[in-house]
Amino acid sequence: MPTYTIDGITFDLARTYLDVSGVEWVWSGRWNGAGEPLMKTTSGFLPLPDVYWWHGPLIAVPEPVTGEQIRAVLSADFLASQAAGYVEPLEVWAARALGGAA
Structure with missing residues (x-):
């Protein structure tokens, strides 16, 4: 389970996240040159810190109940x-x- 921590908040990169406007962000499986995870959405890619600071807070999409x-x-x-x-x-x-x- 890859994770990444920003401002003391640890993000599970296997999860899908929603930003404040309801846009879904998922980890692309890639990292940028600064070692930050690249998140993707329908409009492109952004590093997770940018998504967090510009579009946050980020809310993890609940996993389905079995x-x-x-x-x-x-x-x-x-x-x-x-x-x-x-x-x-x-x-x-x-x-x-x-x-x-x-």
């Missing part, structure tokens, strides 16, 4: 709710809501 992560969170919440007695067993619900048919 189905596995969602299931893990929901399962943990459900199991905790069931253990605390907030969720009734299927049989009890079926008896109450469906007249016993599960």
